[in-house]
Amino acid sequence: MFSGMHYVYQVYKEKSFSKAAQKLYISQPSLSASIRKVEEKVGYPLFDRTTKPISLTLCGKKYIQSVEQIQAIEQEFTDYLNDWQEANIGHLTIGGTSLFCSLVFPPLMANFTQKYPNIELTLIEDSTANLEQMILDGTIDIILANDQLDENFFASKLFSREHLLLVVPKDLEINEKLTDYQLVCRKNQALNVEAVLPIDLTLFKDLPFILLKQENDSRKRSIELCHYYGFEPKILFEVDQQLTSYMIVSSGLGIAFIGELLISKLPISDRFVYYRLAPEFSQRKINFYWKKGKYINPVMKKFLEEAQL
Incomplete structure (x- = not known):
């Protein structure tokens, strides 16, 4: 039932069979056939093909929710497997306002990269409000902020006062x-x-x-x-x-x-x-923040341990 979920999810994201087929590097007829097989196993149509752009049926919405839960479980397990490695190779996305990106992160990143040259760092500069949303949707792993973020959604570690x-x-x-x-x-x-x-x-x-x-x-x-x-x-x-x-x-x-x-x-x-x-x-406190409940992989742990004034 979920063996073809990546096809369904791509169509859902693109709201178009043709665009999804291009992203998946397969023909549109082949993609349509794969979607029909999934719908046959489910027993109900997942897409309303009469709307422009195409939209999800009620059953389709539930299917997508299930797919996203499966993806989250897969990602959590992948993160867990990283614990079995020394984490000398990896990737971390960090973010902050222009203050932190211009004056605080550069020396922290230089020290970290010197110690762990095979860990790739990505830096995103934006407003705190936008950075919060990026944490919640998984775009960013860690941000540095002097705002006190909602502890119901964010975990934190003190960086400075x-x-x-x-x-x-x-x-x-x-x-x-x-x-x-x-x-x-x-x-x-x-x-x-x-x-x-x-x-x-x-x-x-x-x-x-x-x-x-x-x-x-x-x-x-x-x-x-x-x-x-x-x-x-x-x-x-x-x-x-x-x-x-x-x-x-x-x-x-x-x-x-x-x-x-x-x-x-x-x-x-x-x-x-x-x-x-x-x-x-x-x-006020200046804290590192990440999504509450997010698995803290070894790369995140190392960065949080190394980052200090």
């Missing part, structure tokens, strides 16, 4: 009376965020803010911080990436909330002053 900081152009007059609250940035040293007290954000409420767009974790935390101090931020620009915010601040056009991870990866600049923020809103 960071503080969201207030970044202000150095030339602003307000900085002159706040030197005790300013963080010192030194070459090859992490910011000692705990060394100063959080700044009173109301001191900056009349300045223009550069915020990330609505779907970003940094945006949500920025609004929470402003509301905590009792004001609505005056938003000058809404951008997609922290790096864009950072560069706008460097031009003196406004102030922004930037993660210390980004700051630590960029050259030290005397154009900025950094302030600590209320920890209940500014502290």
Whole structure:
């Protein structure tokens, strides 16, 4: 009954016998005959051939559900078999936003590839929302994100922790009376965020803010911080990436909330002053995420073990 399931599934995916035949490298009459054999064994038609494009019958929908369950079981068993190997050969697809793909993944990938040269890595850069969906549909194995994803659907491992900081152009007059609250940035040293007290954000409420767009974790935390101090931020620009915010601040056009991870990866600049923020809103985890319940094959295990700052 399921011996010809790959033929049925290809027609379902292509919604066309001719296109499916091309993908399968067989003739359309041969494909049609194979589908009829499956339908004869099932006892019911699987496709409604009167619609354009062709569609599944009720029985066909159930058949496809069963095929996908079989495929999932086969994939799980294939992954299990990989445990019997040393996993020095394999493939892993990882993903992240532009921040992580440009500043975090390159050294991690270089170290991993040097140690495991026969494991192929694929890197996908996209928004966190799109990356979440790619995990769920199996396109990506692991992503790195500073958003806290739903633990009902995603498993995680801590990569790092960071503080969201207030970044202000150095030339602003307000900085002159706040030197005790300013963080010192030194070459090859992490910011000692705990060394100063959080700044009173109301001191900056009349300045223009550069915020990330609505779907970003940094945006949500920025609004929470402003509301905590009792004001609505005056938003000058809404951008997609922290790096864009950072560069706008460097031009003196406004102030922004930037993660210390980004700051630590960029050259030290005397154009900025950094302030600590209320920890209940500014502290966050940066996690590796993968689909909950997914079999963690040896290649995934090795990457998660090796990946560190």
